[in-house]
Amino acid sequence: MTPSPNGPAAAHRRPALRPAEAGDEIPLWRQHFPLDHEEDLRRSRREFMKLLALVSGGFSLGSVGLVVKAAVAKVNHRAALPTMEIAGAADLKPGESLGFTMPDDVPALLVKTAEGQLAAYDRRCTHLSCPVLWNSAEHRIQCPCHKGAFDPATGEVLFGPPQRGLTHVTLETHAGKTFATGYETRKGMERRHDST
Amino acid sequence: MTPPRPATPQSVRRTRSPGEGIVGVTRTLFAVALVTLQMWLLQIGMEDLLSGHTEVLWPLAAMSLVCFAFTVWLFRASKA
Numbered sequence: 570m571t572p573s574p575n576g577p578a579a580a581h582r583r584p585a586l587r588p589a590e591a592g593d594e595i596p597l598w599r600q601h602f603p604l605d606h607e608e609d610l611r612r613s614r615r616e617f618m619k620l621l622a623l624v625s626g627g628f629s630l631g632s633v634g635l636v637v638k639a640a641v642a643k644v645n646h647r648a649a650l651p652t653m654e655i656a657g658a659a660d661l662k663p664g665e666s667l668g669f670t671m672p673d674d675v676p677a678l679l680v681k682t683a684e685g686q687l688a689a690y691d692r693r694c695t696h697l698s699c700p701v702l703w704n705s706a707e708h709r710i711q712c713p714c715h716k717g718a719f720d721p722a723t724g725e726v727l728f729g730p731p732q733r734g735l736t737h738v739t740l741e742t743h744a745g746k747t748f749a750t751g752y753e754t755r756k757g758m759e760r761r762h763d764s765t
Numbered sequence: 766m767t768p769p770r771p772a773t774p775q776s777v778r779r780t781r782s783p784g785e786g787i788v789g790v791t792r793t794l795f796a797v798a799l800v801t802l803q804m805w806l807l808q809i810g811m812e813d814l815l816s817g818h819t820e821v822l823w824p825l826a827a828m829s830l831v832c833f834a835f836t837v838w839l840f841r842a843s844k845a
Contacts, residue, residue: 614789618840621796625836628803632822632829635810639819695816733816752817 650751655679655740658687658747666703668692671749676700677738679747680721683708689738689749690724696731710735789843796839799832806832 651672661667661681671677676692680703690710692700699714709727710719717729724735737753810825 614793615840615843618793618796618843621793621800622833622836622840625796625800625803625833628800628807629826629829629833631807632803632810632826635807635814636822636826639814639822643819693815695812697811698815732812733818736817 652741652748652750655689655747655749659745661687664705664708666705669749671738677749678703678710679738679740680710682722684722686722687740687742687747688722688724689740690719691736691738691752693736694731695726695733695735696729701735792839792843796836799836799839803829803832 653672655669663681663683663685667679669677677689678692679689681687694701694712696717699712701710701712704711710721715730717731718727719735739750739753741748741750806825806829813821
C-alpha cells in the first residue's frame with residue numbers, strides 16, 4: 570500500500586462527491602452504495618403501500634382475534650355461574666351504589682335508584698371497557714374515560730361514545746338478601762325490539 | 766455534453782408514463798380508505814364483543830379480511 574502524501578489521517582478522509590464526468594471510473598464503494606443521502610431518505614409510494622398492507626394485516630388479525638375471543642368466552646360461559654350473595658346490598662339507601670365482583674371475576678356495580686329499585690350491571694363500559702362509576706350527584710352511571718353516561722334504572726346509554734347499554738346482572742331477592750345469578754345477554758337488543 | 770448518469774433503481778423509479786402517477790395516487794388513496802375502514806370495523810367489533818353482540822363479529826372479520834386482500838392486491842399492483 571502506498572503511503573498517503575498528506576499523512577495517515579488523509580487516507581481515511583471521505584472522497585469529495587461530485588457529478589460523474591466522461592471517463593470517470595465509478596469507485597467500488599460507489600458501486601456498492603449507489604444511494605445518495607437524499608435518495609436514501611426518500612420513501613416511494615410502493616413502500617408506503619407496503620406499510621399500509623402490513624397495517625391492514627394487523628387489523629385483520631385483530632378482527633379474527635375478536636371472533637376467537639368471543640368463541641372462547643362462549644365456551645367458558647356455558648357452565649352456569651353459581652349464585653352469589655351480594656353482601657351489604659340490604660344496607661343500600663336510594664341513590665347509593667355498591668361495587669362487587671361476580672364469581673367469574675367480572676367487576677359489577679349494584680345501584681339502588683331513587684325509586685328504591687335495585688339494578689346491577691357489568692361494570693365494564695361498552696365503549697372501551699373502562700370501569701364505570703356511580704355519580705350520585707347527577708344520579709347516573711358514568712364512564713370516567715370518555716364521559717359516557719348510562720341510565721341507572723335500565724342501563725341504556727344517555728350520552729357519550731358508547732353505542733350500547735351496559736350488560737345486566739340478574740338479581741334475585743330471598744329473605745331480604747340479594748343474590749346475583751348471572752348475566753342478561755343482548756339486553757340492549759331486546760329493549761330495542763320492545764320499544765319498536 | 767454531459768453523459769447520462771449510470772442507471773440506478775432510483776433513476777429508473779422516476780421514469781413514469783404520464784397516466785401512471787394519477788393511477789398510483791388513486792390506488793394509494795383507496796388503500797388508505799380501506800385501512801381506515803378496517804380500523805373502524807375493529808372498533809365496532811370491540812364494542813360488539815363487550816356488549817355481548819357476538820353474532821356480528823364473523824361478518825366484521827370477513828369484511829376486514831376482504832379489505833386486507835384488496836389492500837394486498839393494490840400493493841402488488843403498484844409499480845416498483
